[in-house]
Amino acid sequence: MSETPSECRYLATHEWARLEEDGTVTIGITDHAQNALGDVVYVELPEEGQQVGSGEEAGVVESVKAASDIYAPVTGAVVAINAALEDEPEKVNQDPYGEGWFFKVEPADPGELEDLLDADAYQEVCDAEEH
Amino acid sequence: MTRQTPLHAEHVAAGGKMVDFAGWSMPVNYGSQIEEHQAVRGGAGMFDVSHMTIIDVDGAGAEAYLRRLVANDVAKLKVNGALYGALLNERGGVLDDLIVYRLENGYRCVVNASTRDKVLGWFARHAAPDAQFAEQDLAMIAVQGPDAVAIASEVMGEALAEIKPFAALAAGDALIGRTGYTGEDGVEVMLPGDTAVTLWRRLAAAGVAPAGLGARDTLRLEAGLNLYGQDLDEDTSPLASNIGWTIAWEPVDRDFIGRAAIEPARGQNEEKLTGLLLQDKGVLRHGQVVTTPFGNGIITSGTFSPTMGSSIALARVPRAAKGDCQVDIRGKLKEARIVKPPFVRNGKILVE
Numbered sequence: 001m002s003e004t005p006s007e008c009r010y011l012a013t014h015e016w017a018r019l020e021e022d023g024t025v026t027i028g029i030t031d032h033a034q035n036a037l038g039d040v041v042y043v044e045l046p047e048e049g050q051q052v053g054s055g056e057e058a059g060v061v062e063s064v065k066a067a068s069d070i071y072a073p074v075t076g077a078v079v080a081i082n083a084a085l086e087d088e089p090e091k092v093n094q095d096p097y098g099e100g101w102f103f104k105v106e107p108a109d110p111g112e113l114e115d116l117l118d119a120d121a122y123q124e125v126c127d128a129e130e131h
Numbered sequence: 132m133t134r135q136t137p138l139h140a141e142h143v144a145a146g147g148k149m150v151d152f153a154g155w156s157m158p159v160n161y162g163s164q165i166e167e168h169q170a171v172r173g174g175a176g177m178f179d180v181s182h183m184t185i186i187d188v189d190g191a192g193a194e195a196y197l198r199r200l201v202a203n204d205v206a207k208l209k210v211n212g213a214l215y216g217a218l219l220n221e222r223g224g225v226l227d228d229l230i231v232y233r234l235e236n237g238y239r240c241v242v243n244a245s246t247r248d249k250v251l252g253w254f255a256r257h258a259a260p261d262a263q264f265a266e267q268d269l270a271m272i273a274v275q276g277p278d279a280v281a282i283a284s285e286v287m288g289e290a291l292a293e294i295k296p297f298a299a300l301a302a303g304d305a306l307i308g309r310t311g312y313t314g315e316d317g318v319e320v321m322l323p324g325d326t327a328v329t330l331w332r333r334l335a336a337a338g339v340a341p342a343g344l345g346a347r348d349t350l351r352l353e354a355g356l357n358l359y360g361q362d363l364d365e366d367t368s369p370l371a372s373n374i375g376w377t378i379a380w381e382p383v384d385r386d387f388i389g390r391a392a393i394e395p396a397r398g399q400n401e402e403k404l405t406g407l408l409l410q411d412k413g414v415l416r417h418g419q420v421v422t423t424p425f426g427n428g429i430i431t432s433g434t435f436s437p438t439m440g441s442s443i444a445l446a447r448v449p450r451a452a453k454g455d456c457q458v459d460i461r462g463k464l465k466e467a468r469i470v471k472p473p474f475v476r477n478g479k480i481l482v483e
Contacts, residue, residue, distance in 0.1 A: 038345065039165045041435040042414050042442075060461065062414040064164050064435045065345060067461075086412065 002032035002126060005097055009073065009113050010122035011055075016097065017073035019113055020104075025074050028101040029061060029092065032126045037063035040092040043085040045103055050078045052105060054112055059102060061092065074112045076105040136181035137270045137324030141331050145341050153245040155182040157344055164345035168437040171313055171350055172478050175276035175283075176342035177334050182244040185267040185321060186254065189237025192261030197238055200257060201231060202369065202387050204379035208233035211299045213308055216377045217369050218242075218253065219389025224365040225372065226253060228357065230310060232299050239267075239306065239321075243359045257388070270327035274339060275317035275350075277478060280309075283318050286333045291318055312347065314354025314476045352434050352443060355406060355472025361417055362404060362431040362445050368393050371447060373404040373472070400450060404431065406472035407444040408482060409458065411465040415444035420459045423469070425452040438475045445472065 008016040014033035018026045034040060042062040052058040052072035059070040081103045085091060092100040107113070117125065133156040142149065147158030157179070160167060170176040188197060197205045203216030212233045218226040227246045232239040242250045247266075254264050274283045284291040291307060294300045296316075299308040305322040320330065335341065348358070355373075357363050363372050370378075370393060379385070380397070407430065409415050415433030428448030436443045448456070448469065457464040470482040 038160060039163055042412060044413070062435070064349060064437070065159075067414065067416065 002030065002035060003097070004030065004032070004119045004123050004126070006119045008097065009116035009118060011071055011073050011116060012122070012125050013071050015071055015073050017113060017116060018097075019110065023106070023110070024079055024104045025076070025107050025110075025113065026101050026104050027073060028096055029070065030122070031096045034093045034096045034100070037061065037065065037068065039064050040089045043089050043092065043102065045081045045085070046078045048078055048081055052076065052078060070102060072105065073116055074105055074107045075109065076107040078103050079106045080104040134182075136179055137327050138179045138181060138331055141328065142179065142341070145335075147341070147343060150344070152344060153182060153243075153247075155244060157182060158341070160343040160345045161341050164343065164349065165437045167340060167342035167346035168349050170340035171276045171315055171342055171346065172438055172475070173276070175274060175278040175339045176346070177331070177339045178273040178275070178342050178347055179270075179331070180273050180319070181270040181324070181327065183271055184242045184244060184247040184250065185269050185271070186240045186242065186251070186264050187234070187237060187267055188240065188262060188264045190262040192259045193237050196257075196259045196262035197231065197240075198385055199387055200254070201229070202378045202389060203231075204385065205231050205233070205238060207379070210235055211301070213297045213299055213310060215297075217363070217374060218250065219369065219387070219393070220365060221388060221392060223368050223389040223392030225359070225363040225367060225369055226250070226365060228359055228363055228374070230308070232306065232308060234306070235301065241271075245360055267321075268324075269321045270324045271319060271321045272327060272331060272334070273311055273313075273317060273319045274334060275311045275313040275315045277316060279315065279317035279339070282337050282339055283320075283334065286330070286337050287320075294318070312354075312356055313350040314356070314473060315350075316477070349434050349437055352432055352445065353436050353438055353473065353475035355445070355474060357404070357445070358432055367447070368396060368400060370396055370400040371402040371404060373445075375400075402428070402447050403450045403452075404445055404447050405452070406470045406474060406482065407433075407446050407456070407458065407467045408470055408474075409442035409444070409465060409467050413442060413460050413465055415442045415458060415460075415467070421446050421448055421456050421467070422459070422464070423448055423452040423456040425449040428452065430458065436474060439480055443474050
């Protein structure tokens with residue numbers, strides 16, 4: 001059973017987005033996603049300052065098995081990236097909602113988060129994939 | 132409907148993540164592919180390879196039949212000997228790769244799961260009146276790693292260390308080959324399904340880690356061993372696939388299928404299958420284009436190497452290609468280097 005924290009919002013493509021107190025949005029991939037991918041060995045992140053658009057490709061995560069695109073859940077400028085993943089990509093498997101975060105965005109419109117799936121709706125997407 | 136091996140319930144109970152592979156429900160991993168890989172390099176792991184196709188050939192004409200079908204020469208085999216070889220089509224492409232064991236009476240061929248129907252059809256099409264072939268309903272367990280032979284000997288009550296590499300031992304209703312697909316020492320045991328379940332459980336109790344198809348792929352790629360359908364296919368000569376050594380050209384009058392097509396290119400094939408080491412970060416994958424000063428090539432198999440901590444690949448490139456090259460990964464050219472496989476054997480990294 002995968003972990004799906006209620007404070008996050010989700011894309012059906014298995015990214016999570018969390019609004020932080022400073023108004024930025026932290027983005028990563030879900031527990032369900034890291035479990036399906038298996039051992040993560042490489043993460044390609046956007047660059048700081050880069051503009052990402054909601055639903056558009058913003059990076060790549062590679063497990064031993066396969067490469068998968070990462071989509072940005074919200075539109076905005078990238079204000080931080082998790083550089084630690086370059087040398088320790090396994091953090092994505094170990095702590096997908098914590099130390100395994102990918103990047104942070106200054107959202108152009110924080111209201112965009114409301115359009116994303118909540119934890120229950122995302123859990124249904126995962127359940128449908130498993131059956 | 133996907134087929135299940137006799138060990139299916141064991142995989143599910145051990146937390147195996149089951150996937151469809153060539154029509155079979157098989158475990159891709161039991162949690163961490165990298166940990167399973169390291170268990171095989173550092174101790175002992177076991178794979179359910181019951182999905183592979185086992186075909187016995189016997190009759191007075193069995194040897195002549197296989198000498199026509201297999202590009203390696205089964206006449207070299209003594210009883211309990213084994214060899215690796217290829218089945219070629221008339222155009223000299225690789226129809227499949229296989230291991231042939233010489234039994235007391237006849238031969239046993241182990242071919243791929245994905246090629247089962249094609250190979251059975253090929254055997255039938257080239258049928259000889261004095262040779263019979265029959266698919267065997269057997270399970271198969273590969274026990275691999277530096278500790279594999281010692282543990283399997285203990286569990287099975289057989290002196291497996293006395294079996295020479297690439298030879299076999301018939302023990303009751305089991306055939307045990309000192310063979311494998313990992314670059315480590317080990318055995319592959321073919322046996323009836325019900326006894327396979329018992330053996331699997333006893334090996335697990337003795338500390339042998341179950342390993343899935345994922346680890347099997349990274350281990351074989353580190354060992355520089357080809358995967359049929361990626362590194363070998365019907366449109367590519369074995370001479371361009373790093374298995375030219377398995378073709379028995381002598382005696383010159385042995386007319387195996389495909390010989391006439393490949394013999395003119397002997398020693399002068401335009402392409403070769405070789406190894407790549409990625410110097411940058413990232414992961415090499417099947418289908419990526421390789422640029423060299425000698426012309427372009429293509430990656431046939433690529434992965435992250437758990438032993439080396441970086442990415443490796445097999446690639447088909449111009450024969451003269453060597454040294455530095457570039458690989459196009461999602462539109463970016465990354466630096467790589469051409470090296471001769473294997474990358475890892477018997478736990479040791481062999482390339483720099």
